Amino acid sequence: MNALTTPERRGLTAISTPGGRMLIVAADQRNGMRKAMADAPDGADAISAEELAEAKSDLVRHLANSAPAILLDPEVALPGVVDDGTLARDTALVVGMDASGYETVDGLRHTRFVPGVTARRVRDLGGDVAKMLFYTRPDRQGPDSTVAAQIRDCVRDCADEGVLLIVELLTYQLDGESDADYAAAFPALVADGAKLAVDCGAKVLKLQYPGSAEAAAAVTEAAAGVPWAVLSAGVDHETFIGQVKVAVDNGAAGAMAGRSLWKDSLSISAEVREQHLTGRALPRLRELESVVDA
Template sequence: MNTLTTPERRGLSAISTPGGRMLIVAADQRNSMKAVMADAPGGPDGISRAELADAKADLVRYLANHAQAILLDPEVALPDIIDDGVLDRDTALVVGMDASGYETVDGLRYTRFVPGMTARRVRDLGGDVAKMLFYTRPDKQGADSEVARQIRDVVRECSEEGVLLIVELLTYRLDDESEEDYAAAFPALVTDGAKLAVECGAKVLKLQYPGSAEACAAVTEAAAGVPWAVLSAGVDHETFVGQVATAVANGASGAMAGRSLWKDSLSITTGAREKLLTARALPRLRELKAVLDG
């Protein structure tokens, strides 16, 4: 297990329930958040940055302030949500360091940083914890690969700044790979990605659901004591609750839920958002917390 420093332990505590499980509302999405606001005049392309920022603020007010933590981006949401007093003092802030999209080099995907984002900038924005996304194909990328170097560098930078880093991993299908071959390889790709990240110093992981109880147990073994949380990946709430229950029963340490909570609650209209987030998304959050804490 990669040992947490004292400030990193404080960060992990801040994003965890009283039962010790991570519970974070993910709201750092940008284009995918616009896409679910289907009632916007002109569709997603017609949504302005200000309108998206307002939606994120309402998501914090009516949903995330009831969670242990909220994951937000520094491009649209921050620092306004802090400066305007929207975020509750008892809800921890996780700051996403990654920009939308990715670059492709020799068929492999690489994440980009939000310009100017550093561990110190996370602190300046009021963050308790940082998050960085990495695309991984561990069957093509080993400990000497560029993505491994990037993981090591960000882990080291955040640790030196006293900021806990959540390393998010997404695996993906290669251009010359069939859907069937990718589906067969998927559990091992998630497991081996976790192993690679831990070897690079990761202290907390955010991972795709690997597909089964057996695969979750394999991920837990590969993580070697490093806590890992399941990401919702846009599935419906009922599916995600089942995935979380299976994952926690097999060693996972929490959940980071985004669209599974709020994708059908983000109207372009403020009044409708409040009603939907309160009546639809908030009960889902409470159900997820009950599953996590048993």
């Protein structure tokens, strides 16, 4: 296990339930959140940054303020929801450092940082914790790879600033790789990615659901004592609840839920957003917390 510093331990406590399990509402999506506002009269592409910021603010106000923590982006949501007092004082702020999209080099995906967003900038934005996404194919990327160096550098920079870093990993299907081959490789890719990140110094992980109880146990073993939370990856709430139950029963330390909570609760209308977020998404959050802490 990679030992936490005192500030990092405080950060982990801030994003956890009273029962000690991580529970974060993920709302750092930009284009994905626009697409969820399906009633926009001129389509998702016509939704302005100001309209998206208003939707994120409502998501904080009506949903995330009832959670231990929320993950937000520094391009649209921040520092607005902090400066205007929307974010509750008891809800921790996780700042996403990754920009939308990815670059492909030699068939492998690489994420980019939001320009100017460093560990120090996370603090300046009022963040309690940072999150950075890395795409991984551990069958082709080892400890000497570019992504491994990026993980090590990010972990070090955040530790130097006294900011806990959540390392999010996404594995993916390669060009020319069959669906069957990728499906067969997927559980090991999640586990081996976790091992690679931990070997690079990661202290908290955000991972895809690896597919089964056996695979979740393998991820826990690969993480070697580093806590990991399962992400929702856009599945529906009922599916995610089942995945979280299996993951937690086999060593996961919590959940980070985005679209599974709110993808059918956003609207271009503030009135409709409030109605759906409080009547639909909030009960889901409460059910998720009961499963995480079970």
